[in-house]
């Protein structure tokens with residue numbers, strides 16, 4: 001048996017996890033400002049929840065699902081994305097009911113699973129932060145959701161991130177465009193990659209999304225969706241553009257960006273960052289006005305995005321952005337001699353229950369090594385506790401920066417350490 005993690009997974013060790021926590025906390029704070037609440041759905045779902053909503057012909061469903069039959073012969077899959085599960089939950093919990101305030105705004109943070117070829121920024125278990133908003137087709141909602149992601153990237157200090165914007169229009173516009181694309185691509189089918197020849201039959205819009213060189217060349221002169229929008233689709237798109245301009249959020253119209261998933265209509269967008277010389281999508285989303293109905297709920301518009309956490313952290317690292325994660329410790333207790341062990345336990349415990357971060361020596365090391373630990377934990381104060389201190393009931397507390405020292409009784413430490421700290425600062 002191999003005692004190693006499965007391919008495409010990661011152990012996130014404490015130093016790294018501190019960065020994750022920072023980003024997650026900032027996301028939570030930001031989303032809260034926009035009145036979002038958290039939703040937690042299961043990590044696995046019935047296969048059907050994902051398969052048809054995401055699209056039977058998408059890469060996610062055809063190649064990347066972690067699906068299996070459980071002991072009750074149910075077809076189960078680990079979730080590959082967050083939107084379909086949240087919509088499933090929205091309908092199952094009847095959040096469409098009139099007594100639930102609209103729009104319903106929810107975010108999630110968690111693991112997603114896709115059987116992919118692992119490479120930088122591409123894993124089999126990865127993490128997404130995502131948001132979904134139900135119950136309004138106001139273009140202001142498209143724009144505030146995009147603005148929310150934009151605010152998060154700005155607060156993290158990410159540079160060179162570009163907003164790519166497109167529309168798929170109403171289902172009717174999309175169908176008209178689909179036909180135009182088929183008419184354009186069919187005569188040049190032979191020049192397309194094998195995958196795209198298949199896509200042309202199954203899902204021609206996705207040829208536009210292809211990363212293959214020959215496909216990119218073939219679609220260069222393809223018709224544009226913008227010429228096939230009906231009046232209301234055009235109005236929605238114009239409103240989104242105008243509102244982005246009012247908020248001074250720069251964007252690029254990218255009519256070849258169609259997104260891999262089937263459930264989108266109207267506005268779709270990606271935030272793409274430059275890493276070295278290549279482009280990496282960190283955040284992607286759009287409007288999905290038909291998905292709630294598909295899951296058996298009443299017609300309810302929706303808008304959302306998903307953001308890859310690993311990819312976001314990769315970009316932060318590549319751009320040399322240091323997150324403010326190093327934390328100070330309030331107290332370190334240096335312990336000298338076995339006779340001080342019990343008192344050290346009591347003191348450190350009392351400090352923690354008073355709300356301070358505190359650590360002590362457990363290993364009976366030399367004093368110098370213990371002071372080194374205090375420094376590396378960035379301890380603000382150091383208490384030195386030996387057997388003689390235990391006898392007398394008094395210790396010195398040192399301000400580890402100014403080196404100022406005061407004498408204090410155990411009783412003072414155990415009842416009001418805050419006052420002692422004030423005397424030291």
Ligand code: ATP
Nearest residue numbers: 116121122123126260281282283284306307308311
């Ligand atoms: P790509 O074209 O890169 O495969 P995608 O279209 O499959 O992306 P989405 O399904 O839109 O991606 O997921 C949203 C975000 O989740 C992506 O922009 C990316 O940041 C992240 N993501 C997707 N797949 C992976 C993966 N296998 N490993 C790490 N992050 C991922």
Ligand code: MG
Nearest residue numbers: 059060116260
């Ligand atoms: Mg993918």
